[in-house]
Amino acid sequence: MKRLITLLFLVNIIFYLQAKQKEPNYTIIISLDGFRWDYPEMYSTPNLDKIAAHGVKAIMLPSFPASTFPNHYTLATGLVPDHHGIINNTFWDVKAKKQYSMGDSATRNNSDYYLGEPIWVTAQKQGVKTGNVYWVGSDIAIKGTYPTYHKFFSEKPRLSFEQRIDTVISWLQKPKVECPQLIMLYFEEPDGVGHHFGPKSKEIKNEVQYLDSLIGVLLTKIKSLPIAQKVNLIITSDHGMTEISKNRVVDMNLYLNPEWCEMIDGTTPTSIFTKPECRDSVYNALKKVAHIFVWKKEEIPTELNYGSSDRIGDIVVAPELGWQFTDKGRNLKGAHGYFPQSKDMQVVFRACGPDFRKGYRSNSFSNVDIYPLLSHLLGIIPENTDGQFQRVEKMLVP
Ligand SMILES: [Zn+2]
Numbered sequence: 001m002k003r004l005i006t007l008l009f010l011v012n013i014i015f016y017l018q019a020k021q022k023e024p025n026y027t028i029i030i031s032l033d034g035f036r037w038d039y040p041e042m043y044s045t046p047n048l049d050k051i052a053a054h055g056v057k058a059i060m061l062p063s064f065p066a067s068t069f070p071n072h073y074t075l076a077t078g079l080v081p082d083h084h085g086i087i088n089n090t091f092w093d094v095k096a097k098k099q100y101s102m103g104d105s106a107t108r109n110n111s112d113y114y115l116g117e118p119i120w121v122t123a124q125k126q127g128v129k130t131g132n133v134y135w136v137g138s139d140i141a142i143k144g145t146y147p148t149y150h151k152f153f154s155e156k157p158r159l160s161f162e163q164r165i166d167t168v169i170s171w172l173q174k175p176k177v178e179c180p181q182l183i184m185l186y187f188e189e190p191d192g193v194g195h196h197f198g199p200k201s202k203e204i205k206n207e208v209q210y211l212d213s214l215i216g217v218l219l220t221k222i223k224s225l226p227i228a229q230k231v232n233l234i235i236t237s238d239h240g241m242t243e244i245s246k247n248r249v250v251d252m253n254l255y256l257n258p259e260w261c262e263m264i265d266g267t268t269p270t271s272i273f274t275k276p277e278c279r280d281s282v283y284n285a286l287k288k289v290a291h292i293f294v295w296k297k298e299e300i301p302t303e304l305n306y307g308s309s310d311r312i313g314d315i316v317v318a319p320e321l322g323w324q325f326t327d328k329g330r331n332l333k334g335a336h337g338y339f340p341q342s343k344d345m346q347v348v349f350r351a352c353g354p355d356f357r358k359g360y361r362s363n364s365f366s367n368v369d370i371y372p373l374l375s376h377l378l379g380i381i382p383e384n385t386d387g388q389f390q391r392v393e394k395m396l397v398p
Contacts, residue, residue, distance in 0.1 A: 027181070027233075027374065027378065028231065028233050030172075030185045034190055034237065035190055036199055036241050036344065037347050039348065041147045043350070045209070049085060052359075055352025056356050056360045056362055058349040060348070061365070062238060062240075062346070064306050064339060065088055065306075066339070066340060071238035073086045073116075074367055075370045078385030078387035082305050084116040087312055088265075090265060093311065100113055111141055119182065119375065120147040120184070122375065135184040145346070161189075164187070165218050169222070172222075172227065187214075192193055198334045211378060231353055244330075249326060250290075252325055268325070270309075272315040291320045294317050297312060309332065318339070346364070355396050369392045372392070373387075373389065
């Protein structure tokens with residue numbers, strides 16, 4: 001057994017050294033927030049179609065919950081939210097007795113909340129430069145490290161989408177020794193439009209088409225670079241979007257006695273921190289209610305990978321797709337946060353460039369696999385994560 005382990009270790013090192021011999025290419029990964037997998041089938045996206053024709057097309061599954069901060073940080077770390085700590089866009093910090101919220105800069109910018117290791121930290125520890133425009137976590141000194149080049153999301157005026165593209169291009173024009181090998185770029189749309197108008201509106205159609213035209217601008221600008229042939233481009237997202245309605249709301253006030261709870265935090269899912277003697281009362285009051293799932297923390301289905309973090313309440317309530325469990329119905333047409341297995345929560349994945357196969361249709365895969373994929377493209381040794389390179393290896397040229 002010991003010999004086998006030694007042998008496997010040596011084989012790994014040989015593979016790594018072989019990968020190292022080849023000079024790595026440059027990789028840009030873009031997240032279009034809330035870009036559902038089938039928008040390119042519903043709306044006209046000639047530039048995404050071009051990338052698919054010259055590269056890889058797939059459907060990617062988010063991690064649970066299908067929300068912005070948890071999933072961008074999963075893409076960065078290869079860990080599910082339960083393991084990297086950002087278990088929802090807001091959560092109750094039991095130790096500090098305060099709420100973490102993506103909308104509150106004091107908690108959002110506190111690196112203590114961000115567990116695991118983002119890809120830009122792994123890269124820089126191994127001497128690989130990175131650039132980053134607004135990815136979740138990139139403007140916080142996680143493990144004491146920022147990306148080599150980065151922008152602060154809270155700094156105003158915020159860069160327009162066109163300026164973000166120009167920033168990326170300016171980084172790729174740097175002399176070779178200064179040029180970042182990995183660039184991560186974030187756009188906060190079409191999420192906003194999807195929430196306000198829904199995933200099947202003319203407004204989302206226009207926004208998707210506008211974002212596709214921006215990808216076209218980026219493709220043209222990359223083409224004009226001397227290193228154009230060495231640039232990989234990945235377009236993906238954090239979660240999808242589904243239609244909601246004020247007629248599909250479960251009002252928590254009808255079932256929950258506030259006296260039973262220490263804290264109720266988050267939507268889709270909602271974490272309830274009960275008073276210990278009232279846990280069964282909370283559970284029994286909710287378990288017969290239609291259109292919601294209610295679990296004791298230790299009974300959450302294993303495929304959701306959710307329930308070990310102390311930031312998750314001892315009772316978790318998740319609504320059915322398209323339903324809301326809340327104390328106030330939101331006047332919105334679209335929402336996310338539901339199960340990764342729900343098709344509407346799944347996202348677009350397109351990739352092209354020297355390392356990707358041409359015209360390849362990949363099986364769907366989970367977003368925890370992006371970190372090992374990027375590590376491989378950069379020729380760096382990854383941390384141990386929830387991702388598996390083997391699941392995405394086939395999309396690369398051998
Ligand atoms: Zn999002």
